[in-house]
Amino acid sequence: xxxxxxxxxxxxxxxxxxxxxxxxxxxxxxxxxxxxxxxxxxxxxxxxxxxxxxxxxxxxxxxxxxxxxxxxxxxxxxxxxxxxxxxxxxxxxxxxxxxxxxxxxxxxxxxxxxxxxxxxxxxxxxxxxxxxxxxxxxxxxxxxxxxxxxxxxxxxxxxxxxxxxxxxxxxxxxxxxxxxxxxxxxxxxxxxxxxxxxxxxxxxxxxxxxxxxxxxxxxxxxxxxxxxxxxxxxxxxxxxxxxxxxxxxxxxxxxxxxxxx
Amino acid sequence: xxxxxxxxxxxxxxxxxxxxxxxxxxxxxxxxxxxxxxxxxxxxxxxxxxxxxxxxxxxxxxxxxxxxxxxxxxxxxxxxxxxxxxxxxxxxxxxxxxxxxxxxxxxxxxxxxxxxxxxxxxxxxxxxxxxxxxxxxxxxxxxxxxxxxxxxxxxxxxxxxxxxxxxxxxxxxxxxxxxxxxxxxxxxxxxxxxxxxxxxxxxxxxxxxxxxxxxxxxxxxxxxxxxxxxxxxxxxxxxxxxxxxxxxxxxxxxxxxxxxxxxxxxxxxxxxxxxxxxxxxxxxxxxxxxxxxxxxxxxxxxxxxxxxxxxxxxxxxxxxxxxxxxxxxxxxxxxxxxxxxxxxxxxxxxxxxxxxxxxxxxxxxxxxxxxxxxxxxxxxxxxxxxxxxxxxxxxxxxxxxxxxxxxxxxxxxxxxxxxxxxxxxxxxxxxxxxxxxxxxxxxxxxxxxxxxxxxxxxxxxxxxxxxxxxxxxxxxxxxxxxxxxxxxxxxxxxxxxxxxxxxxxxxxxxxxxxxxxxxxxxxxxxxxxxxxxxxxxxxxxxxxxxxxxxxxxxxxxxxxxxxxxxxxxxxxxxxxxxxxxxxxxxxxxxxxxxxxxxxxxxxxxxxxxxxxxxxxxxxxxxxxxxxxxxxxxxxxxxxxxxxxxxxxxxxxxxxxxx
Numbered sequence: 001x002x003x004x005x006x007x008x009x010x011x012x013x014x015x016x017x018x019x020x021x022x023x024x025x026x027x028x029x030x031x032x033x034x035x036x037x038x039x040x041x042x043x044x045x046x047x048x049x050x051x052x053x054x055x056x057x058x059x060x061x062x063x064x065x066x067x068x069x070x071x072x073x074x075x076x077x078x079x080x081x082x083x084x085x086x087x088x089x090x091x092x093x094x095x096x097x098x099x100x101x102x103x104x105x106x107x108x109x110x111x112x113x114x115x116x117x118x119x120x121x122x123x124x125x126x127x128x129x130x131x132x133x134x135x136x137x138x139x140x141x142x143x144x145x146x147x148x149x150x151x152x153x154x155x156x157x158x159x160x161x162x163x164x165x166x167x168x169x170x171x172x173x174x175x176x177x178x179x180x181x182x183x184x185x186x187x188x189x190x191x192x193x194x195x196x197x198x199x200x201x202x203x204x205x206x207x208x209x210x211x212x213x214x215x216x217x218x219x220x221x222x223x224x225x226x227x228x229x230x231x232x233x234x235x236x237x238x239x240x241x242x243x244x245x246x247x248x249x250x251x252x253x254x255x256x257x258x259x260x261x
Numbered sequence: 262x263x264x265x266x267x268x269x270x271x272x273x274x275x276x277x278x279x280x281x282x283x284x285x286x287x288x289x290x291x292x293x294x295x296x297x298x299x300x301x302x303x304x305x306x307x308x309x310x311x312x313x314x315x316x317x318x319x320x321x322x323x324x325x326x327x328x329x330x331x332x333x334x335x336x337x338x339x340x341x342x343x344x345x346x347x348x349x350x351x352x353x354x355x356x357x358x359x360x361x362x363x364x365x366x367x368x369x370x371x372x373x374x375x376x377x378x379x380x381x382x383x384x385x386x387x388x389x390x391x392x393x394x395x396x397x398x399x400x401x402x403x404x405x406x407x408x409x410x411x412x413x414x415x416x417x418x419x420x421x422x423x424x425x426x427x428x429x430x431x432x433x434x435x436x437x438x439x440x441x442x443x444x445x446x447x448x449x450x451x452x453x454x455x456x457x458x459x460x461x462x463x464x465x466x467x468x469x470x471x472x473x474x475x476x477x478x479x480x481x482x483x484x485x486x487x488x489x490x491x492x493x494x495x496x497x498x499x500x501x502x503x504x505x506x507x508x509x510x511x512x513x514x515x516x517x518x519x520x521x522x523x524x525x526x527x528x529x530x531x532x533x534x535x536x537x538x539x540x541x542x543x544x545x546x547x548x549x550x551x552x553x554x555x556x557x558x559x560x561x562x563x564x565x566x567x568x569x570x571x572x573x574x575x576x577x578x579x580x581x582x583x584x585x586x587x588x589x590x591x592x593x594x595x596x597x598x599x600x601x602x603x604x605x606x607x608x609x610x611x612x613x614x615x616x617x618x619x620x621x622x623x624x625x626x627x628x629x630x631x632x633x634x635x636x637x638x639x640x641x642x643x644x645x646x647x648x649x650x651x652x653x654x655x656x657x658x659x660x661x662x663x664x665x666x667x668x669x670x671x672x673x674x675x676x677x678x679x680x681x682x683x684x685x686x687x688x689x690x691x692x693x694x695x696x697x698x699x700x701x702x703x704x705x706x707x708x709x710x711x712x713x714x715x716x717x718x719x720x721x722x723x724x725x726x727x728x729x730x731x732x733x734x735x736x737x738x739x740x741x742x743x744x745x746x747x748x749x750x751x752x753x754x755x756x757x758x759x760x761x762x763x764x765x766x767x768x769x770x771x772x773x774x775x776x777x778x779x780x781x782x783x784x785x786x787x788x789x790x791x792x793x794x795x796x797x798x799x800x801x802x803x804x805x806x807x808x809x810x811x812x813x814x815x816x817x818x819x820x821x822x823x824x825x826x827x828x829x830x831x832x833x834x835x836x837x838x839x840x841x842x843x844x845x846x847x848x849x850x851x852x853x854x855x856x857x858x859x860x861x862x863x864x865x866x867x868x869x870x871x872x873x874x875x876x877x878x879x880x881x882x883x884x885x886x887x888x889x890x891x892x893x894x895x896x897x898x899x900x901x902x903x904x905x906x907x908x909x910x911x912x913x914x915x916x917x918x919x
Contacts, residue, residue, distance in 0.1 A: 012830065030547040030666075038552055038781070045779045045834065049823050064825040067833055069340065071513040073553045075661070076438055077344040099664050124484055125831040132461065135341050139453040143446035144405045148325040148730045149396070151403035155360065158414030168407040168432055171439060175343055204405045 001027045001102055004110040005040065007066055010123050013130075017123065019112075020063065029103035033090065034070050034080060036102055041065035068127040075099040075239065078174030081181070082127055083114040088178035088237040096176060096239040116181035119224045120188060131177050133223045134191060140219035141212040142195040144204050163201045170198035172240040179234035179242075185226030190234040192216050193250035194242050200253055210257035217254055277530070277889055277903045280691045281385040286909040287367075290389045293692070294735055298742035305330035308741055309493040309749060311478055313465050313520050315342030317437070317722055318705025319499030320444035321729030327451030329734060334491055335448065336463045336480060338515055338836075343445045346501060346513040347725060350437025351558035351658070353419060353429035354401075354722040356394040361418050365426040367391045374720060375910045377423040377610050378685070378713025379863035379879060381533070383887070384907055385692060386710040393731040394723050398430055400730055404443040408432050419654075420563050421718040423610035423917075429719045434558050434657045440722055444729070463489070464836065465520045466767075467760045468496065468527045468701065475701035476750045479760045481768075483836065486829035488764055490757045492750030494741055495700045497733065498524060499725075502684035502706040504537065506844045506851065507796075508788025510681035511543060511556040517840040518847050521688050521707050529696040530889035530901060532709035533686035534847070535855035538716055538864050539797050540682035541614035544665055545634040554680040555665060557637070558658055559718040562607045564642035564651060565675070567614070568594040569626040569635050576626045586628060586636050586674040597621055605917040612715040612864040612877075613917060615679035619797050620875060622678075629676050638674035679797060683721060685712040685864070686854070689889040689903070693736035694728060697889075700740060704728035709887065714863020768828050771838050776821030780838040783818050787811065787841070787848055795852050800868040804856040808849055815845040850890060850898060857900060860884045881912065 002025045010017030024040050031039075044065045071079040080097040084090035090100045105111060113127065121129040159167075171194070179190035196213050199205025205212070228247060235244045282293040300308065308331050312323040315337040323335040337345060357370040371391040375382060398416070402408065408430050409417040418427040432439040451457040462483040469477040469490075477492035503518030504510040525531045542557045570576045571593050578584045597617055599606045609617075618635045621627070628634050639659075642651045648671065652659065659670045666676070688696050688703035690710055695702050705725040712720065751757075794807035818841065826832040860880035861870040870878040887903040 028548055028550060031550045032552070035550050035552045039550060042779055042781060045823060045825050048825055049777055049779075065834055067831060071339060071344055071515050072346060072349045073514060074349055074555050076349050076435065077339075077346070077513060078341075079339060079344050094660075095664060099661070101665070101667075103667065128831065130484075131340055135343075135449070135452075135459070135461070138446065139449040143450045144403065145450060146400075146403045146447075147328045148321075148400060148447070148734065151399045154358070154398045154402040154408075155415045157402060159410055160414050161410050161412050164407050164410040164414075167405075168409075168439075171407050171432075171442065172435065174438075175341065198407065199405050202405050202407065204403055 001107040006112045008114045033100040067125045073098040078176040118186045141215035167201040170194045182237040188225040189228040193246040197246035197249040213253040297739035304745035311493040312497045314499035316345035316347035317725030318729045324447035325734040327456035333457040336460045351434045352560040353431035353719040355719040356398045361427045363426045377717040382713030406443045423717040474699045490752040492752045498703040507681040507791045519843045522843045530689040532689035532889045534851045536685035538683040539615040539679045542677045543680035545678040565637040571595045579628045602917045609917045634676040636674040780841045784841045807852040811849045
């Protein structure tokens with residue numbers, strides 16, 4: 001398969017970015033999207049090694065390999081973060097970019113690749129953004145306050161299966177940032193809700209539930225993420241199908257906490 | 262009374278002192294804890310510890326040390342601690358809870374692990390691991406890890422390879438993720454409190470020694486390319502394994518052996534480098550453009566049956582794509598694991614299952630176009646349990662398989678083939694998890710001590726968390742107790758100056774070569790050499806050839822690599838080049854170790870040493886030792902041996918047949 005790629009290039013956080021166009025050829029159907037990016041990068045490196053041998057007709061031919069975030073390549077680490085043809089993690093539902101395969105694209109088509117666009121995620125280089133804000137939100141209260149040791153036997157805390165399963169549904173969040181990148185308001189509500197809801201469903205997390213909800217929401221606001229407007233775009237683009245019902249639970253936790261103040 | 266000067270002398274004599282406590286095995290850890298020193302809270306506040314890596318080992322250690330009151334600096338190469346590769350572990354974590362009433366016990370977990378490791382791990386460490394396994398489950402539940410539960414609200418278990426009891430705790434197919442999020446949450450809590458400072462996107466490029474003791478690191482800030490210095494009273498390496506030496510593996514793309522390797526080059530011994538685990542249930546290689554291999558959880562072997570055709574002509578037709586697996590009737594299927602190992606069947610340990618798959622494929626019975634795949638079939642589970650029950654157990658794995666291969670496991674059997682997954686070898690550590698360099702510790706996959714020649718499934722998570730939550734926080738106190746009067750390490754000391762200079766020169770050299778080959782292309786070539794000669798089956802001739810080929814490739818790298826971009830910016834090509842430079846050295850040591858160990862044990866299979874039935878043939882008389890390699894800048898590495906004594910586990914030939 002052959003593709004034309006329009007890729008966002010940006011030297012660093014302060015520089016002005018722009019699109020560049022590249023061609024990749026002889027891509028097999030079973031190749032993953034990120035492997036296709038690897039092939040592009042080998043090609044771009046080769047162009048620098050031997051600039052004369054290549055002429056792909058692009059504006060800035062010799063700008064070198066494209067930087068992009070990636071690591072586990074099996075959809076669980078949450079590192080990959082591409083906006084593909086205007087959608088977070090591309091056209092498929094319920095997968096991260098690394099789980100996207102080229103057989104899902106039309107041979108000969110043009111693919112536009114951008115970084116996450118959100119005030120909370122400044123660009124570091126090309127397609128790489130800084131998602132440190134998500135760490136900071138979790139540091140504000142996304143934990144159960146127990147030290148190592150001195151805890152009861154695991155089976156001393158029974159949890160109804162239904163709650164454990166729902167807690168697990170929320171805990172499946174990989175922290176990739178697709179929710180905030182997709183939201184027209186740049187809201188991180190689905191991310192915050194996933195953590196708050198996952199812990200609120202368990203007896204272990206109930207004790208400090210009120211404090212947690214307030215602290216995490218306050219931190220999210222402080223870091224420049226917008227408010228939720230209920231468009232459910234986040235749910236649509238979440239690679240782990242995290243449901244907006246968790247946002248409802250977050251709202252309930254938050255309001256109850258505020259009323260108690 | 263412990264005398265640190267004595268230990269330093271021992272170190273200079275390069276004598277391996279494992280410091281295994283005296284006494285019966287079930288008393289060793291208890292007695293040791295009572296004997297080692299502790300640091301008072303007021304003094305903990307004055308002390309600094311560096312932790313490299315934020316997987317299960319690093320995150321749990323950093324959090325626990327922070328809780329104790331130490332000042333911790335924790336480093337990871339990803340943009341967030343949560344992305345460490347522990348996150349990808351699927352199946353579960355072992356513990357000897359005996360919640361299933363199937364006669365499990367600490368002793369049984371200990372014995373299974375020793376036997377699974379083919380009697381090449383250290384008995385006292387393994388017993389301790391089994392002993393603290395139960396605390397881990399308690400800890401994780403208290404943190405809010407959503408383990409699978411039964412309708413009564415209590416925890417559920419599943420079975421894993423190498424065990425005849427059901428002791429594996431799990432959170433769907435995402436156990437590693439959930440355990441890591443637990444440890445990461447504990448870490449976040451300490452970051453918020455100020456006891457831990459987190460340095461994401463920082464890569465350790467050298468270890469700094471002052472008077473022979475680990476006192477700090479040189480790191481590259483991956484966001485801006487700046488070289489930075491960090492000092493401490495002790496350094497903990499929790500940077501995982503070196504499986505990516507093979508290029509294609511189930512490790513994450515950025516997983517690397519470089520942090521541990523810098524320690525080796527600064528004098529820490531590297532133990533059992535040839536012990537690499539090959540996982541039997543990975544998705545087969547599809548072509549040249551592939552960047553990594555995807556693991557399918559071992560838990561699938563609970564209910565899936567592994568087979569190839571009985572008739573070679575059926576295999577040929579499968580290879581040519583003329584028929585599908587489902588076209589072959591039951592009577593023409595060879596369930597080779599059930600046939601060869603009736604007692605354990607599809608749940609034999611990983612090394613045994615991998616070799617058996619290779620044996621069938623080498624004999625021509627492979628089932629895909631490359632001839633390098635076997636079937637893992639859920640047809641029988643669907644018939645026995647119903648689709649709903651099976652999907653509840655493995656649904657997400659089926660989805661993942663379908664996404665990658667475009668084949669639905671409900672209709673056609675899955676195809677699997679072995680792939681590099683984990684490295685049992687690592688930095689040599691004593692019972693305190695300290696390396697041969699005073700003040701330098703290694704935990705989790707980065708050390709060597711618990712898994713011997715082969716790791717059992719669901720034991721990596723157990724070991725990472727055991728080391729980080731329950732072992733290192735105690736043992737490191739013993740070292741630090743005598744040093745609380747020492748001032749904070751001065752990062753302007755000449756040792757830091759020299760280490761930074763060396764790092765900068767290495768980077769400048771890499772950037773200046775401007776040759777014709779990308780780091781990836783050389784890495785790929787190394788991977789081919791490793792898989793061919795230092796892979797699932799090894800022999801003397803091949804290993805000697807591998808050493809020559811790797812040396813030549815290393816020369817090629819240092820004379821003809823091309824590193825794109827600049828050094829003082831975000832530059833993933835430079836990151837890769839630095840790691841590949843180390844893989845080119847690690848690979849050679851692995852081959853050297855495999856050459857020295859002319860016996861077969863666990864995942865290390867020397868073709869010269871096998872039984873008539875093709876099983877591993879250990880040589881306990883000559884090789885019942887840990888090989889610990891000492892770096893020598895100008896000569897070949899020097900081999901030291903730590904003899905292994907089994908006082909409590911009965912040493913026998915591994916038998917999974919009856």
